[in-house]
Amino acid sequence: MPSPRRATIADVAAASGVGVGTVSRVINGAPNVREATRTSVLKVIDQLGYRPSHLAASLSRGTARTMAIVVPHLTRPSVVMRLAGALTVLDEQGYDTVVCNVDTPQQRDHHLAALTRRHRADGVMVVSLRLSRQQLESFRRAGVPLVTVGVLAPGVPQTITDDVMGGRLATRHLLALGHRRIGFVGDTAHRPSVTHLGFSSSQHRLSGYRQALAAAGVGYNPGLVRRGPFGPANAETLTAGLLARPDRPSAIFAASDTQAMGVLTAADRCGIAVPGQLSVIGFDDIESAALLGLSTVRQPLENSGAEGARRLCALLRGERVRPLRQQLTLEVVHRASTATFRVSGRPRSEAVRPGRGGGRAKGRVACTGQPCLRRPEKGNVTRRPARQCVDALAGNWR
Secondary structure, eight states, X not given: OOOOOOOOHHHHHHHHTSOHHHHHHHHTXXXXXXXXXXXXXHHHHHHHTOOOOHHHHHHHHTOOEEEEEEEESTTSHHHHHHHHHHHHHHHHTTEEEEEEEESSXXXXXXXXXXXXXXXXXXXXXXXXXXXXXXXXXXXXXXXXOEEEESSOOTTSOEEEOOHHHHHHHHHHHHHXXXXXXXXXXXXXXXXXXXXXXXXXXXXXXXXXXXXXXXXXXXXXXXXXXXXXXXSHHHHHHHXXXXXXXXXXOSEEEESSHHXXXXXXXXXXXXXOOTTTTOEEEEEEOOHHHHHHTOEEEEOOHHHHHHHHHHXXXXXXXXXXXXXXXXXXXXXXXOOTTOOOOOTTOOOOTTOOOTTSOSSOOOOOOOOOSSOOOEETTTTEEOOOTTOOOOOSSTTOOO
């Protein structure tokens, strides 16, 4: 069945009883149009579903063209890095960019609806946000060029990485170092709803973790998996619970570098040396990961944003973008936070905690799951006299 013909500016002029020039002035916001006429023309534009060519209008006026980037949780480091890559490319191509931040499903729906009604931008990039079939269809009907980064979208150019593979890579790294009791700290899984944006990367990385354990003949222990709201503070609390177990893990895979920071903090508070008594690997390779000496799975965050922007620009030039699904490569970056498993669990005498500077690692202390008291001037952990030193790793080799 042939698609219906798109309304033209001539159709709007005829239905409004005005000339094409008047319609053009209304679209461009010119002041020399009577308010009644402006209201009438805008009503007809909505009724006919007319979409003015913002590209043609901007070229005729000699003004910059505009792209919109819709991102979740703008202040998160991984989002900032993706956005930086995209903005660099769009700036080089002469585009102005509008960034729409999304913290709730309602904000997401508002921004997407606004971008498909009247022509707000020449093209749109959506980062890490799932789009419904109805939303994808709205972009198609409106003729707005669309690409996604970090999320699948049928029929749309998409730049992604394989989070399941990333989970396997992180876990294989720890297995290759001899670890068998490997914990996981990540996000609580939520389906998209009126209250949740439905991120799935942590769940996919957990799937990769389980696959790697199974391939190595290591049984899955749900007691070593802790999930909660995203953020370093929540990850610290989840990790404290793991480290309080009598059979605590010798290594932890955190679903993001941000959560890995919480893991490192919990280990520090419990007096557990990294990597002497606990190896930690994150995911993303944000800028602070290198400063902390954090081993991680590097996903090309800036490059993914840049590639998405390049593909969007190609759509604006009328080029056919292939393949629709562009998958970028992941790699493990081995730094100071992961080391070979030692049955005794005793830290090397020279071991230091990543990002903590010099100093000899302290002895083993039983973690209660509660924050330990500190002596700020020395930066060490105050041991509680009623607690005895225990070796939670010896005897648990699998």
